[in-house]
Amino acid sequence: MKAIIIGGGIGGLSAAIALKRCGIETEVYEAVKEIKPVGAAISIWPNGVKCLNWLGMKEPLQQLGGPMEYMAYKEFVHGQTLTRFSLDPLIKSVGERPYPVARAELQDMLIDTYGRADIRFGQRVARIEEFDGGVRAWFESGHVAEGDVLIAADGTHSVIRPYVLGHQTERRYAGYVNWNGLVEIDESIAPANQWTTFVGEGKRVSLMPVAGNRFYFFFDVPLDKGLAEDRTTVKADLTRYFAGWAQPVQKLISAINPDTTNRIEIHDIEPFMQLVRGRVALLGDSGHSTTPDIGQGGCAAMEDAVVLAMALQTNSLGVEDALLRYQEKRAYRVKDLVLKARKRCDVTHGKDMNVTHSWYEELKSETGERVLSGMRETILGGPLE
Numbered sequence: 001m002k003a004i005i006i007g008g009g010i011g012g013l014s015a016a017i018a019l020k021r022c023g024i025e026t027e028v029y030e031a032v033k034e035i036k037p038v039g040a041a042i043s044i045w046p047n048g049v050k051c052l053n054w055l056g057m058k059e060p061l062q063q064l065g066g067p068m069e070y071m072a073y074k075e076f077v078h079g080q081t082l083t084r085f086s087l088d089p090l091i092k093s094v095g096e097r098p099y100p101v102a103r104a105e106l107q108d109m110l111i112d113t114y115g116r117a118d119i120r121f122g123q124r125v126a127r128i129e130e131f132d133g134g135v136r137a138w139f140e141s142g143h144v145a146e147g148d149v150l151i152a153a154d155g156t157h158s159v160i161r162p163y164v165l166g167h168q169t170e171r172r173y174a175g176y177v178n179w180n181g182l183v184e185i186d187e188s189i190a191p192a193n194q195w196t197t198f199v200g201e202g203k204r205v206s207l208m209p210v211a212g213n214r215f216y217f218f219f220d221v222p223l224d225k226g227l228a229e230d231r232t233t234v235k236a237d238l239t240r241y242f243a244g245w246a247q248p249v250q251k252l253i254s255a256i257n258p259d260t261t262n263r264i265e266i267h268d269i270e271p272f273m274q275l276v277r278g279r280v281a282l283l284g285d286s287g288h289s290t291t292p293d294i295g296q297g298g299c300a301a302m303e304d305a306v307v308l309a310m311a312l313q314t315n316s317l318g319v320e321d322a323l324l325r326y327q328e329k330r331a332y333r334v335k336d337l338v339l340k341a342r343k344r345c346d347v348t349h350g351k352d353m354n355v356t357h358s359w360y361e362e363l364k365s366e367t368g369e370r371v372l373s374g375m376r377e378t379i380l381g382g383p384l385e
C-alpha cells in the first residue's frame, strides 16, 4: 500500500512516521521549501507524549522537554500566588509527563525521524481526485502523485477539506490575540521548573520551561480582529495592554526579542464529524482546528496519526473501511477537544467577565485537584494507555 501525505507539519510527519512504522510506503509533500512553525513552542501533554514514544521518539523528546514540575496561577497586580501545586499526581495517574518543547526543535526531530531527504519540499497540492482503486494529487509544480490513500495534513487552511466535506468551512475568531516567543530563563520572573500564569482583566501572561534554559512565554489579550499591530510595535503594544501588571510581567516585556515574537489572532473551526471521504482522510488541523487553550491541537494530530496507522495496518476490508474506522474513533474525541478548548478560552478571556471573575476567585481555593482532574480526563481520552 502507498500513502500520499500532504503537509509536513506535526500532523503530516507524525502520520508519515506512523505509517512507515507499519510497513506502508509513504510520500510526503510539503508546500514550503523550509518550514517555519507559527509559534515558538508547544506543550506536549502525556497523551501526545505517549504517541511520540510509540513512534520511537521517546529519548529525543526527553532531551527537548523542559522540567515542568509545578503549576501556579498569580494575580496580576502584585503577582501574589493564587494557587500552586505539583504536577506529580497527574504524571503518576496517567503514566507519563508533559513536555513543553521549542517548535523548531520538535519539527527537526520529526523530520530527522522520518528522513529529511525523503520529504518533497516546495510541492503545493492544487487539487485531488479519486479513481477506481486509487487517489491522485496534482501539484502547482505540475507534478502528479498517485497512491492507494491520501492523508490531508495541510493545516487549518486545508485545500483538501472542501473535497472531503463537500462544502467550505469558516474559521471563527476566538476573540483574542496571542503573542509568543522564547526568552532566557530569569528566576526573578518565574521559577525554572514551573508553568506560571498571571491572570487578570480577561488577559493572561504565561511562562513554561523548555530545554536549553529558555522560557516559552505567551501573552493573551481579548481584542478586535485586524488591528494594525505587528512585530515592530510589539513592545509598545504589550506595555500598553499590561500597564499596571506586576513587576515580573514588566520584566518579561523588557526581556523579549520583538524580532522573534509571534503575534497570532486565535481562531477555531466549528467541529464536524466527517473526517474521511473514500480514500482521503483529514488529519491534524485540517480535520479539527482548535484554539490553543488546552494545548491539545498538536497532541490530537499525533493521536490521529497513531489511530490512522493502526486502522490501515488491519485493513483486510480495504482502505475505505480502514478510514471509516479511523473516523469512528476520532470524530467524537476531536470534537470534544475543540469544544473543551473553546469553553476554557471563553472563561480565561473574559467573554462574560462575571464568569471570569468567579474563576479567579475559585483559583484562590484550588488545591490542584480540580485542575488536574480536568487534565487527567482529557489525557486519558487518548488512544494509548
Ligand code: FAD
Pocket (backbone or CB within 6 Å): 006, 007, 008, 009, 010, 011, 012, 029, 030, 031, 032, 035, 038, 039, 041, 042, 043, 044, 045, 048, 123, 124, 125, 126, 153, 154, 155, 156, 158, 159, 178, 180, 264, 283, 284, 285, 286, 292, 294, 295, 296, 297, 298, 299, 300, 301
Ligand atoms: P500545520 O502545522 O499547519 O502543518 C500543515 C503543513 O501543511 C504546513 O507545513 C503547510 O506548509 C503544509 N501545507 C499547507 N497547504 C499545503 C498544500 N496545499 N500542499 C502541500 N502542503 C501544504 N498544540 C498542542 O498540542 N499544544 C500546545 O501547547 C499548542 N499551542 C499552540 C499555541 C498557538 C498560539 C497555536 C496557534 C497553536 C497551538 N497548538 C498547540 C496547536 C498546534 O500548533 C496545531 O494543532 C498543529 O501545529 C497542527 O499541525 P498540522 O500538521 O495539522 O498543521
